[in-house]
Amino acid sequence: MKWLQAIQNKLPQHKYAINAKLLGDDRECAWTNLGYWNDATSSYPMACEQLAEHLAQAVQLQPQDRVLDLGCGQGASLKYWREHYQIQDLEAVELQQDCVDKINKHIQLKAIHCQSFLNLKQIPFPNQFDVVMCIDAAYHSDLNVFLNAAHSVLKSNGRLGFHYLMFSDQSLSAKQKIKYAWLLKAADVTWEHLKNEQQLLQTLTQHGWSNIVIQDFSASVLNGFAEYIEIQKMKKKSFDLEQLKIEMTAKLCRKFYQDGLVRYIQVSATKK
Numbered sequence: 001m002k003w004l005q006a007i008q009n010k011l012p013q014h015k016y017a018i019n020a021k022l023l024g025d026d027r028e029c030a031w032t033n034l035g036y037w038n039d040a041t042s043s044y045p046m047a048c049e050q051l052a053e054h055l056a057q058a059v060q061l062q063p064q065d066r067v068l069d070l071g072c073g074q075g076a077s078l079k080y081w082r083e084h085y086q087i088q089d090l091e092a093v094e095l096q097q098d099c100v101d102k103i104n105k106h107i108q109l110k111a112i113h114c115q116s117f118l119n120l121k122q123i124p125f126p127n128q129f130d131v132v133m134c135i136d137a138a139y140h141s142d143l144n145v146f147l148n149a150a151h152s153v154l155k156s157n158g159r160l161g162f163h164y165l166m167f168s169d170q171s172l173s174a175k176q177k178i179k180y181a182w183l184l185k186a187a188d189v190t191w192e193h194l195k196n197e198q199q200l201l202q203t204l205t206q207h208g209w210s211n212i213v214i215q216d217f218s219a220s221v222l223n224g225f226a227e228y229i230e231i232q233k234m235k236k237k238s239f240d241l242e243q244l245k246i247e248m249t250a251k252l253c254r255k256f257y258q259d260g261l262v263r264y265i266q267v268s269a270t271k272k
């Protein structure tokens with residue numbers, strides 16, 4: 001059974017665990033998002049910061065805001081809000097215990113909760129938040145549940161910003177639908193949770209959100225990440241399962257981008 005144990009030891013501990021070093025960030029509290037890539041992007045951490053920066057600008061983040069970061073991963077965004085926006089009143093929610101332990105060890109926060117962000121009502125927060133942000137994590141979840149959870153912890157006029165996937169208006173054949181449902185499953189995304197732009201706007205409005213802004217980041221995120229990994233792949237000498245996971249993600253990003261049916265979007269909105 002030793003070989004089985006060896007394989008198990010090589011496998012990431014959690015389904016969302018990502019080897020940040022293989023992605024290109026070897027710091028203790030690393031980024032693990034897909035990044036926002038443009039001509040000026042010179043490294044993986046820079047691409048990740050750019051994605052975070054777009055979200056911060058969309059919610060007009062201010063130093064005095066009470067902020068909740070959902071799915072904060074290994075904590076790079078928490079450091080970013082601190083250093084670039086002087087956020088003092090900061091809490092975070094993350095599913096992976098390893099990430100929470102690391103953040104507790106290296107970053108001083110009001111609180112970090114090892115919990116699903118779909119169950120925010122179960123966390124006894126002392127006060128509601130001015131801003132809720134979720135970088136590159138919400139699309140694994142049912143949008144209705146995610147919106148309800150965020151709504152429950154925000155003050156009225158509080159701002160929400162997150163990334164999600166959206167269908168374009170292209171119609172699909174039955175065969176394409178089956179194929180896409182499988183491709184999305186591989187990325188731990190449920191076909192039934194995705195909507196087109198009109199349905200998305202309607203859902204957000206019905207859930208009590210206003211000032212809704214949807215931005216299509218497909219080229220900068222999906223294609224950007226796919227191209228980055230393609231170049232990295234050529235430089236890699238060894239190969240393991242963690243690398244395979246990253247390369248499969250990049251392949252999916254490329255497929256989604258090239259087919260144009262699934263778009264990567266940033267959404268910002270205000271609680272009415």
Ligand SMILES: C[S@@+](CC[C@H](N)C(=O)[O-])C[C@H]1O[C@@H](n2cnc3c(N)ncnc32)[C@H](O)[C@@H]1O
Nearest residue numbers: 016031032033071072073094095116117135137
């Ligand atoms: C792609 S990573 C992005 C991490 C981080 N936001 C960043 O920008 O580096 C997605 C993170 O969301 C977390 N996540 C996914 N679904 C979650 C949920 N329902 N509740 C809490 N965390 C979740 C994963 O564990 C993972 O750490």
